[in-house]
Amino acid sequence: MTRSSEETASAIRRQLAGVLDPELRRDLVSLGMIEAVEVREDGASARIVLKLTIAGCPKKSHLTEAVREAAEREVSSAEVELTVMTPEERDALTREVKGPERRIPFAEPDSLTRVITVASGKGGVGKSTVTANLAFALAARGLSVGVVDADIHGFSIPPLMGVSEGPTKVGELMMPPRVADVPVMSIGMFVGSDQPVSWRGPMLHRAVEQFLRDTWFGDLDILLLDLPPGTGDVAITVSQLLPSSSMLVVTTPQADASAVAERAGALAAQTGHEVLGVVENMSWIEAGGQRLTPFGEGGGQMLADRLTARLSESQPSGVPLLAQIPLRDGVRDLPQRHGHDDAFTGLAERLAARPRGLQGKPLGVSPAR
């Protein structure tokens, strides 16, 4: 029995409804990207018009191939023609995927994304290194993870994670570049690296807000934010913009570093954010079968104990020392893109083991750990 051209065309559309746009993570049919499906008279070949969001779409050839492949499950040959959306169509699509009001998706009460900020009291303790490696380790466990570099003055995430492109603009949205399937946005891409950034107060607030609102991350299990050191404007802004975020505090084993880091934790407590735990970085170096501790010992545990005492009311279950990260000889091994590093894998496991969607939500009780 032979199908009519119409039946074949609907079959092709059904196949295309299974093809996802790699950036928007929704199917091409519901995104309005399939302009036409025409089956030729012979019933064995078809012409498909694929409407790209922007002319220079970096995923153009990938999409064309995916469309052809899907269509050729129904006909023996498919020809894919490309067109481009008008600005109006692009805006409609932007509204469609983001909703009519433009708000920060991670701040919505029904958001299932866990937002984790990575903070420290002082600079250079390894926040960015921890953020980058943790992201790769979580992704290696199959979680969908996004990274935001909110360090306006000292953005370092793109080179650390090996990202050199900037975002792709689609209408009013920015599509972040991806590495190992992790979408990465940096304020550095936003302002352009040749611009010295010297924003203050309200400007900073607006920049971070816009950045979080206008970037399309899709559905994430976890969003990691690399904060600038200290308890300055950006840290406060982020905690206001993302009321249900929780915090990881990074410190080195030195006692003085952990005393400073306590301030970051105290800020989280003041603003009602959960402190997930402490990560001690540069804990030891392996040399000749021995562990040397050039930066002292015990700072991470001491900080965890102090934060536990300080936050005993809001977090009666305490603030654990979640990981100790050894020093590498040379930074060229960092980050471990595939999560092979034990310390980061362990940290990722401990974080992933916590239930999704409960962190920092005002439940009135503290979730048991």
Ligand SMILES: Nc1ncnc2c1ncn2[C@@H]1O[C@H](COP(=O)(O)OP(=O)(O)OP(=O)(O)O)[C@@H](O)[C@H]1O
């Ligand atoms: N475990 C480690 N072993 C070896 N080098 C490390 C380790 N962790 C961090 N580093 C190095 O220490 C330096 C500071 O790390 P990083 O940039 O991650 O710190 P930071 O806290 O983000 O700094 P800033 O406050 O400037 O943002 C970097 O050169 C980094 O490569």
Ligand SMILES: [Mg+2]
């Ligand atoms: Mg940093």
